[in-house]
Amino acid sequence: MSWSQVQQPEDLYDQMTILVGSAIRMLGGEAGVFVVSNEAFDPQSSAEYTSYNFESASLNQFVAALQNWSQPTPAHPAIVEVMPADLVTSLGLCYDEFENGYTPFERCSLFLHDHAGLLGTLHYARRTGTPLIFNADAEHSAMPGLFVTYLSAALRSALKAQSLQKEQRRLATIFQQSAEGILTVDTALRIIDFNPAMEHLTGWRESDVLGRFYHEVLRPKDRQGNELGLIGSPILQAFAGQMVVNREMVIVARDGNRFDVAVTASCVRTATGEPMSGILTIRDVTSEHEQEEQRSTFISVISHELQTPIAIIKGYASTLARTDSSLAPDVLRPRLQAIEEEADRLNKLVGNLLYASRIQAGGLQMEIAPLDLEVLIDGVARRLRARSPGFQITLDIPPNLPAVMGDRDRIEEVLQNLLDNAVKYSPKRRELKIDCRATGEEVIVSVSDAGMGISLREQERIFDRFHRVEDRLTRSRPGAGLGLYICRAIIEAHGGKIWVQSTLHEGSTFSFSLPREERAQLPMVVF
């Protein structure tokens, strides 16, 4: 039976009800309750009652009255006392259909225990003078010992079954709700249980994998991609008594995707120590690895990006500071210019870092107002022509381009960033184009270059923080992989989108959309 099909416990509760009911009837009682001793079964749980022949309101009254009654003890295992008349009446016990009047009742409390210890107390209400199958209110020695022994044995096994069932349900809930994947196997390594987190992780449904060999389903590999085989199987190692805790490996999902996991294996053994089943707990560590990678990329990119301009500034500054050198103005100027450029580069990097941390903290503030994109693009293009005279820059802006809603400075930053990238990553064909087009809802601006292009795989990641394409040309260009991340945050905060279409070695087109002024439903300040 798999954990997902745990039995419902109702039938076990019925067993207890039948047992308690028959005991009370045999003792001549009309209604009553068996109170389990907490110490005996589950010290954490509150007292548990199995009642017989009481409506729930009467049961509550009876149980409340119990608190004030003297309780039987091992030394005095049976107590019989006349019940107060008002209690008998309010419990609805008093009506006698033959004599049509009040009948006195007595409460009997019987302490139950067996060789293993305490079980609980049986409290019941009995008409005074009821002829008994046997006399329970006599001294313990006079009570038919066999009855108490059988009743106690039956109650103990019913209670045991109930508490096992509770335990099973608790474990089943942990198994079902666990965020970590859990699977169990038999000694032949065939899957017996497969929890929902495992289903989510691997794409397999439990019904597809029950009875299959676990290594055929997960196809575990080491981090280098080598098949683990049976020798390296974490479950077999756990069967052999080895500790397997958080071992990193790779497993393959149903769709063929591989991902990094940390696996803990353990073995359930019989009383004689033989392996009975194996449990594998699997945690997806892909995002942990990605974060680690991002952290180390961040450190290497940032240190490289800081070191280069600092080295250049330092080099030129120390030349200029040498008292013995008096440099002619035409020698001096390019050096001072280089210092200025590198200081600008540093300034931009620090600005981008601050910008990125503000985006992360959700503190990007924008003032959004109607914006004429044509004017903005003209201005940016003019400056770019002045800065990069070797580039051929074409504009394609339709007449009467509708205004959009945007923060002027931020949109200019986005455009500037896309153009800087187009220039930076176009080593040979130095042409770029900016075009705009309006749709019913928005205006789309595209920046196209005929540069190095970006592979499909990389296109998915270049908008991530600190991501730079791994190649020589990119590495030779300054940058910290923050520009596109910032662009995306700005455009998305406007309710627009940004995307790329690119062919490797042919060129790229970066586009972004902004809502048209008359369609925008934006607040004027966006955080």
Ligand code: ADP
């Ligand atoms: P940076 O340019 O500072 O590295 P970006 O976030 O602006 O950071 O760009 C991320 C990466 O995307 C770049 O490192 C580069 O690899 C790639 N990329 C961006 N724009 C282009 C482009 N026009 N052509 C080719 N690759 C590009």
